[in-house]
Amino acid sequence: MDYANRPLVHRLMKFKEADPISFHVPGHKNGALTGLPMELRTALTFDFTELEGLDDLHQPEGVIREAEQKLTNFYRSNKSFFLINGSTVGNLAMIYATCAEGETVIVQRNAHKSIFNAIELTGARPVFISPEWDSASKTAGTVTPEQVKNALTRFPEAKAVILTYPTYYGTTGDKLEETIRLCHEREIPVLVDEAHGAHFAIGEPFPTSALDLGADIVVHSAHKTLPALTMASFLHVRSNLITPEKVARYLQMLQSSSPSYLLMASLDDAREYVESYAVEDGRDFMKRRAVFLKRLTETGHLEIIETDDSLKLMLRVNGYSGYDLQKALDQVGVYAELADFYQVLLVLPLLKKGQEYPFEKAVKRIEKAIEDMINSKVKRQLPGLPVFDQLISKPCYIMKEVEKLHAEWIPYEEAVGKIAAASLIPYPPGIPLLLAGERITEYHLQSLTSLLATGARFQGAIRLHEKQIFVVTNEAEE
Ligand SMILES: Cc1ncc(COP(=O)(O)O)c(C=O)c1O
The missing domain is CATH 3.40.640.10 (Type I PLP-dependent aspartate aminotransferase-like (Major domain))
Structure with missing residues (x-):
């Protein structure tokens, strides 16, 4: 070298x-x-x-x-x-x-x-x-x-x-x-x-x-x-x-x-x-990617979603959440980048021409994972995720201000209209559903309920077992 x-x-x-x-x-x-x-x-x-x-x-x-x-x-x-x-x-x-x-x-x-x-x-x-x-x-x-x-x-x-x-x-x-x-x-x-x-x-x-x-x-x-x-x-x-x-x-x-x-x-x-990534490397990568996609399609159950970046690929199976699919893939030793409500996200390798990657082995394992999932888990009706409003908004308080307010854990069904006292972050991907200081809306509550129902993991202001969320309780006094 x-x-x-x-x-x-x-x-x-x-x-x-x-x-x-x-x-x-x-x-x-x-x-x-x-x-x-x-x-x-x-x-x-x-x-x-x-x-x-x-x-x-x-x-x-x-x-x-x-x-x-x-x-x-x-x-x-x-x-x-x-x-x-x-x-x-x-x-x-x-x-x-x-x-x-x-x-x-x-x-x-x-x-x-x-x-x-x-x-x-x-x-x-x-x-x-x-x-x-x-x-x-x-x-x-x-x-x-x-x-x-x-x-x-x-x-x-x-x-x-x-x-x-x-x-x-x-x-x-x-x-x-x-x-x-x-x-x-x-x-x-x-x-x-x-x-x-x-x-x-x-x-x-x-x-x-x-x-x-x-x-x-x-x-x-x-x-x-x-x-x-x-x-x-x-x-x-x-x-x-x-x-x-x-x-x-x-x-x-x-x-x-x-x-x-x-x-x-x-x-x-x-x-x-x-x-040193050459034009030829890019062409070769795209050819191998196309073969991988074709082979995945041939498994018969997968919906494959492409995005602007060719390194990213999403896989869905109708009737199963992304979390269900991720669990099944973990069982066969295929590890996706993340799962969400609808899908798993794969990050493909930025291969150069001549570099090997076990795509075919992956296809076989993915096929088995899907079979196992379908045989062991009943299909479910996935609740829809609410689409948020395209707003320009300001949080009611910035964090330094939130820290001065009184906050309590309350059942999250009662949280609409209150102000989040800490951020609530589905992880991955690490994009906060709620930020400290933001007012909690129906959209947040519906998203949280749907995410929890399908197995999302969270960091931050939530006590999952008690179904509680951390909110400001003396807002009016400020
Ligand atoms: C969009 C985005 N920005 C920043 C980061 C943080 O990157 P790092 O893990 O390199 O600190 C991440 C991590 O997932 C991310 O997804």
Whole structure:
């Protein structure tokens, strides 16, 4: 293997070859003291720290700078950064770099919880845009330029517009460029959580990256679709409105002062992987994907839903929820990315020509899983999920205010009209159904009831067994 185009990986290999003796942290001493299995122990022999020649993520002047420069060049940004705390830290840093306490930010409502956490931490005041319903995936989709324009007209003081592109399900819509343009006309930066789209820079057969559509800051979970270690992520700045220095300052505060060289090496490798992804690789991937789809269709029970991103695929079986199907798949050793009410979501591998993947084995197992499910479980009438209104809304209180109010657990059937005292998050995908400070509506209650009936898991303000939800009880007194 030639490591010339992976400067950090190359340097780590050279460093290891020189037989270093560790009198430094980490305490596993290049793997010598660990009780981990051999495969992991081997990985630890590369788990160095900021030693001579290995540079410093927070003040890169050597090999990390070189690796980040290659990342910057490939994504054609002003400056791209390695992140070792996931897109979560990228979302935090981009929001800290643009919003301060009391300032207004416009946010797509179906965002990941890290976006809402960042807003809460900064004390900014969110205005939510509920996106259009994506009928293919039966999930919340993307926001339209008209919605953003309306929000900007009502809240011209907004300091940033924060969007999610693509959605978890791979929906991109086709209007992001227009949305960005109208924000830029007002000199408002557009921050895009593109956690699921690090591979979009390849171009065809994948959608266009938000970076190429003009976004100011874009965050990528490299680990989601590129071959990077979990948590390894990127942040890119390409903007006339925000400086990379400001983002770097927050990244320095928010990221570990002992960044993992394993994560950084895998980021260097992931960048090389996507950079060297050839047109021919894309064509070959699409051919193999088509065969996989055909074979899945031949099982006879599956409805297969495609979305804007060819790496994402949804599977449904009529009469069974996504949670039922996921359980059946787990039993045969096929693990989907997530399940929801209607379907399971598969993330396909970003294969290059010549790489093997056990698609046929997967088809056989999926076929068996469906047979087992149908034989052991009676079909049911799935309750419909309510489609939300496409609103521009503000929560009644931000979190800091909610914390000062009195809150209690009450049966959730009695919660309509009350204010949520904590967020309620179906997980995965981690998109809050309710945010602390939002008023609970019939839509929330119906969604919660349907999700619970079909086996969804939750984080946050719910006591599932007692059927209780955490709400503000002294709202009127404030
Ligand atoms: C849309 C979106 N943004 C951000 C994140 C957080 O990413 P990470 O796990 O890399 O911190 C996720 C995680 O699932 C996500 O789906």
